[in-house]
Amino acid sequence: MSEARTVLTGQDAVVIIGAGQAGFQAAASLRDEGFAGRITLIGDEPYLPYQRPPLSKTYLAGSLDEEGLTLRPASFFERNSIELLMGDTAVAIDRDKQEVKLASGRLVGYAHLILATGTRPRPLVAEGADLAGVHILRTKDDADALRPCLGDGSRVAVIGGGFIGMEFAAVAADAGHEVVVIEGLARIMARSVSPELSEYVTAAHRGRGTRMLLGSGVQRLTGDAGRVTGVVLADGETAAADVVLVGIGVLPNAELARDAGLEVANGIAVDGSLLTADPRISAIGDCANYPSAHDSGRPTRLESVQNAVDHARHVAARLTGGSYAAYQKVPWFWTHQLGLNVQIAGIGSADDDCVLRKDPAGEKFSIYRFQSQRLVCVESVNQPGAHMLARRMLAGEVRPSPAQVADPGSDLKALLTPAV
Amino acid sequence: MSKISYIQPDGNVLAVDAAPGTSVMHVALVNDVLGIVAECGGNTMCATCHVYVDAGDLVQLPEMEGDEDAMLDCTASPREPNSRLSCQIKVPAESAGITVRVPERQV
Numbered sequence: 005m006s007e008a009r010t011v012l013t014g015q016d017a018v019v020i021i022g023a024g025q026a027g028f029q030a031a032a033s034l035r036d037e038g039f040a041g042r043i044t045l046i047g048d049e050p051y052l053p054y055q056r057p058p059l060s061k062t063y064l065a066g067s068l069d070e071e072g073l074t075l076r077p078a079s080f081f082e083r084n085s086i087e088l089l090m091g092d093t094a095v096a097i098d099r100d101k102q103e104v105k106l107a108s109g110r111l112v113g114y115a116h117l118i119l120a121t122g123t124r125p126r127p128l129v130a131e132g133a134d135l136a137g138v139h140i141l142r143t144k145d146d147a148d149a150l151r152p153c154l155g156d157g158s159r160v161a162v163i164g165g166g167f168i169g170m171e172f173a174a175v176a177a178d179a180g181h182e183v184v185v186i187e188g189l190a191r192i193m194a195r196s197v198s199p200e201l202s203e204y205v206t207a208a209h210r211g212r213g214t215r216m217l218l219g220s221g222v223q224r225l226t227g228d229a230g231r232v233t234g235v236v237l238a239d240g241e242t243a244a245a246d247v248v249l250v251g252i253g254v255l256p257n258a259e260l261a262r263d264a265g266l267e268v269a270n271g272i273a274v275d276g277s278l279l280t281a282d283p284r285i286s287a288i289g290d291c292a293n294y295p296s297a298h299d300s301g302r303p304t305r306l307e308s309v310q311n312a313v314d315h316a317r318h319v320a321a322r323l324t325g326g327s328y329a330a331y332q333k334v335p336w337f338w339t340h341q342l343g344l345n346v347q348i349a350g351i352g353s354a355d356d357d358c359v360l361r362k363d364p365a366g367e368k369f370s371i372y373r374f375q376s377q378r379l380v381c382v383e384s385v386n387q388p389g390a391h392m393l394a395r396r397m398l399a400g401e402v403r404p405s406p407a408q409v410a411d412p413g414s415d416l417k418a419l420l421t422p423a424v
Numbered sequence: 425m426s427k428i429s430y431i432q433p434d435g436n437v438l439a440v441d442a443a444p445g446t447s448v449m450h451v452a453l454v455n456d457v458l459g460i461v462a463e464c465g466g467n468t469m470c471a472t473c474h475v476y477v478d479a480g481d482l483v484q485l486p487e488m489e490g491d492e493d494a495m496l497d498c499t500a501s502p503r504e505p506n507s508r509l510s511c512q513i514k515v516p517a518e519s520a521g522i523t524v525r526v527p528e529r530q531v
Contacts, residue, residue, distance in 0.1 A: 055465045072450060072466075079456045313463055317531070338469055345491070347469070388468065389494035396498075 011326040014040035021094045022120035023047025026289025029316035035084045037324035050091035059147040060171040097264040119287040123254035132225025137232035138248045153247045154179045161245035165192030169251035174341040177212045184215040184243045256291045271305040276330030288315035299351045308337035334398045347391035350381035350398045359409045372409045379403040427521035444517040448510035449473040459526035466511035472530040473510040474499045478523035501527030
């Protein structure tokens with residue numbers, strides 16, 4: 005094993021496993037930072053790196069085409085000398101030899117390895133889960149398989165009221181289908197949003213005619229001649245369905261890291277600078293479990309574009325600049341459902357105190373979440389200005405009190421502007 | 425077809441064809457135009473597709489929406505009166521072309 009370097013040179017090679025948003029951004033940012041060495045980006049899907057968020061929104065609905073999904077054209081990768089190994093899968097990491105083995109048999113050596121392996125849908129363990137008409141939604145192939153099902157009047161059942169499930173339910177309802185959402189917990193998107201926001205979005209879906217079955221388990225799926233016909237709920241009722249989408253969360257792709265002897269606990273464990281215990285291996289994006297400054301330093305694994313992009317930039321800056329500063333970016337993400345633009349900044353917890361701040365003009369409001377009087381998260385509906393302000397507030401120490409937020413006359417923006 | 429001209433901070437110009445209705449951001453990405461980052465993919469979430477629209481072309485564009493206005497307060501290069509997010513600029517049907525200047529920084 006050669007000596008671990010803090011800053012890479014033009015003679016060094018970086019290998020990135022995973023060509024999603026995080027892997028792509030790591031390659032692009034390394035070049036932005038002036039890294040002149042070899043970059044190899046390995047992705048198991050046979051496509052140029054593409055965006056995932058539209059798969060459950062505009063791409064599924066048909067308003068965004070394949071070209072629009074692609075992050076950059078082939079010329080970008082050629083111009084930047086980023087070697088793309090698409091449609092090949094990393095199967096093993098040899099940390100002593102500093103080498104990645106691919107399914108094709110190819111070996112790729114690295115001075116630094118970036119794991120951006122992402123996640124995969126958690127499989128539904130129930131009788132009938134393998135029937136035709138039962139779908140998942142993570143990849144472009146998944147979306148392509150699902151899209152034709154939205155063509156004719158179908159009965160659609162969504163198992164799991166998370167972001168993917170609810171976005172799909174919205175697209176399906178907009179396309180005129182009869183939709184039922186089956187969620188095991190008492191409310192939708194429970195892991196990520198406040199009870200107040202769950203309730204608001206649930207009402208919006210109900211208003212569109214979607215049946216929202218909350219606190220409702222799935223017993224099994226029924227089929228006829230190999231095709232799904234319905235979902236049998238825990239209470240014995242059957243929801244008839246021609247199409248079923250299973251969106252019950254994801255599992256981090258951490259097996260490669262685990263098999264290489266790296267620590268794995270809800271993803272690949274990394275330190276504040278996104279480095280594993282091996283100084284030559286970083287992990288970024290959905291697969292990385294890092295201590296978040298925005299969640300009291302607790303191990304945090306986030307699944308979002310922002311997290312992927314900012315992790316990638318952080319590691320690129322470390323590899324080219326040598327700074328082992330802790331990653332500090334404010335987490336933010338969004339979901340579009342039924343014309344609602346929902347934006348979330350920060351990380352909330354179940355026991356937060358929530359303060360609602362509503363714009364008197366129309367359906368625009370934000371929910372400010374506090375931990376011990378300290379603002380930790382803001383959820384905005386159709387209020388991008390409030391969301392942007394929240395991102396800036398959460399990045400610093402000047403934050404409004406619950407009383408200031410509750411006072412409709414207070415100017416939150418002015419808090420951030422130093423008095424002249 | 426209309427033409428979109430992208431002027432880089434160093435003065436380099438790239439003029440490309442654009443179908444009416446497509447966004448100035450989308451056309452930039454497809455043609456590998458430097459300096460349009462478009463981190464959020466055109467959802468008015470990130471202000472990394474900021475451009476300065478040629479003053480003469482600004483008048484042919486519809487007024488911006490409130491969310492674009494809010495995002496433009498968060499650009500990496502200074503906001504100017506002709507600042508727009510290129511993801512929100514759709515190529516008008518009746519247009520000879522649009523010229524935009526790419527800012528120094530997006531991040």
